Amino acid sequence: MSNRDIGSWNSLISSLAQNSEGAIALVLFREMQVEGVKGIFLLYLVSVLSVCTDLAVLINGKQFHGMVIKHGFGMYRPIGNATLNMYAKCGCMDEASLCFGNIVSKNVISWTSLIIDFCKNGLGDEALKAFGQMEMEGVVPNKITFLGVLYACSHARLVQEGLKHFTIMINSYCFTTMIEHYTFMVDLLARFGYLEQALEFIEEKMPVKPDTKLHITLLSSCYFHKNVELAKSVGKRLLELEPREAGAYMLLSNFYGRDLEGVVQVRRLMMDRGIRKEKACTWIEINRRVHAFESGDRSHPLHRYIHNYLDVLIKKMKANDYMPNTSLVVQNVDE
Template identity: 45%
Template sequence: MHSRWPTSLHPNLSNLLPLSTLQTPTKGPTFRKCIALLQTQKSYPKIIQIHAWSIRHGIPITDPCMGKHLIFSLVSISAPMPYTHTIFTHIHGPTIFTYNTMIKGYAESDTPHHAMHLYHHMHALSILPDTHTYPFLLKAIAKLMDTRVGEMVHSQTIKHGLDGLVFVQNSMVHMYATCGLVENAYKVFEMVPEKGLVTWNSLINGYAINGRPNEALTLYREMGHHGVAPDGFTMVSLMCAGAELGALALGRRAHVYVLKVGLIGNLHVGNALIDLYAKCGAIREAHWVFGEMGSRSVVSWTSLIVGWALNGYGEDALKLFGCMEREELVPTEITFVGVLYACSHCGLVSEGFEYFNRMRDVYGLVPKIEHYGCMVDLLGRAGMVNEAHEFISKMPLEPNAVVWRTLLGACAMHGHVALGEIARSRLAELDPGHCGDYVLLSNLYASDGRWLDAQGVRKTMFRKGVRKAPGHSLVEVGNCVHEFVMGDRSHPQKDEIYAMLEEITKLLKLQGYMPRTSNVLVDIEEEEKEKALCYHSEKLAIAFALISTPSGTAITVIKNLRVCVDCHVATKIISKVFDREIIVRDRSRFHHFRDGSCSCKDYW
């Protein structure tokens, strides 16, 4: 990172002289009164008044002791850093304590890069860092997510002999984990001689936010074996991991624990619980947690709105948004992502445009690329593919790969080959190695009977080394998550699973079920297509759950790909025949199957 200060924040280096060369004014009653007032004052305007009063009564603006106390008070209340910095630049010979306080202030502000600038100027003045410098500095680097600078500072802690201090090590774990270098974080973690709660939390959270929920859960179990009791921060990280895995049983155990230890009143814990239940398909439990919360933030409302939308209950999401508006809470950009998503998955095209316009005109929020993507999805799902393309052409923002991929998906869904080829050509420029784009184009050609073109796309994938992500389904039974892929015979209970699958097939046919072989987009015989459909991963997962859980209990399946039409039809019938609620989470939403129908109303 460049060490030069921005012009507006460049300090007067002539003032920053060693403290030993300066005279410190006598600390009389005026000084003591100012310090006493600062120690009890939490108001930014009042602190400014105290500062002005001190100057009027003879305390120089350059006084390092007065400056130290002023800066500490301002940083403690998260006051705007420009004013704090102005005080800092007038101090004669600021001490390491003052530098550390300023670094802390910038680390907790919206401009954490200035913390690094301060660190460089400390070196320019030969002021050595102490035990508090690096934890604050590493927090700023974690915000910046600058791994190169983080590694440089790590080497500096070793140079100054501070790398063995536990709070420096904790900050290092947090920095590496936040920056996505989880292996580096784990190496530092292993070197910590006495791992406290902060140490464990730093790495649990690192795994959770970097898409490695299984490691987060494993670490949580190890934490328990070492006798370290979790706190609210731990439980939030654990719930984030559980939400990603769709581990509902884990979520319920976590809920019981936070109730037992009195953490349920923690706003962040409550919000994490709402998110976990919603992402596990237990939307009614998410709604119950929301109703029981003593205080709610905009995040609470947004989490539930997004949850209702994800679970296929778009109308409920929009009703909740109306309640939020009546409470006179100001929605955020994320709130509107949930609202627009709800409209998209319910086919509410005109309503979606009304909300899109209200976002700008009523709340003054400038739509971001995510909101434009939702609008393209809204039009595409409704079959208005040409309108979606026109909308993209008029966007004030440059459409990214996600927007074009949304259009390509809509073209594949509705059979618009020519427009699909246009979308694919743009994706080839923006994100050429994405396997899903090849698959969508191949499927588009196959659905149009253009088998040679479909095979050509597959050959291109092979030549370029692009591999299709294999479809899989997860189901949690007995506190264990079981994974299935198409035609899977690796499970220890494979014989019982396939016997149940045969029973399911017989019962489906008695209900008039006919396999939707048009979904099998390969040029093979009809009988082979029916066999391929029978062994889809979600059907194997459902068969396993049926033989492994008590009659009448709900089944939740997590799938990494979009549910195909055949599996959707089959699952509706299974829910009726076996009298089970079956919840399937695909790559973008939930389907709640009950008594032969689905919450999506066959629109997904």
């Protein structure tokens, strides 16, 4: 295309962002700047901020936020919401809260984003405070807002508060519940040891059939609280519902512990069905470079230095008589 204007650039960058090609989208955005393309920055800033959110690249996100401030777009809801989510994804909730405060006309999406972002960063109490402030300002919550509220109650260990908000959502706001609401309620109850109540909640209060994620939530809590009998029952249901869910096999295998016959049975079933657990992956940004790591990964160029440093840390922990609790460590069933 010989004559590329702001519209064609925005279409390309937005399409790449929506199809999980964020890194390429950022490269093209830089190329657009080099070409000196003129136009309304508002059109593409939401897209590039969303890319920074998906990739959790704080340096780039700050640069684009600087452009937002420079052109006076921080007060606009779409830009404000995108900037809020970018900082929250990078773990910077102070900056995220400032961006939220700069939005002139906050709507339910703005408030819901703030509440859920607080939850994702482990700040359940702050999320509930934000929900209270939202109600005081007369903003009517929606079903997604209540997902954040229930999530917050779980992080803040407020079981009764969660039950109250669930009832308010149904009776006061007359919202049609989603399967995710029930999953959060089961997580809230089971996480803090109310396993029987969680099971009762599933069997008696759910108008829809429980899905895979809900069963995994309950199974994980059974594992944490070492309720073997309930775990076997839930695990059996889960494998009937979703026989290719690798996480269920891992949890069940670890449940059997010293029962080698049970462990072998689960692993054989997993092998016969061709199930393999995908390796966990984590990443961190250092000096504008994103470093990704998988379980057991030795492909990083500094892996020897990293492992040596880990050995030093382990020796220091032992010297300080630190004894890790390995009773809840999940073993790799492929080993």
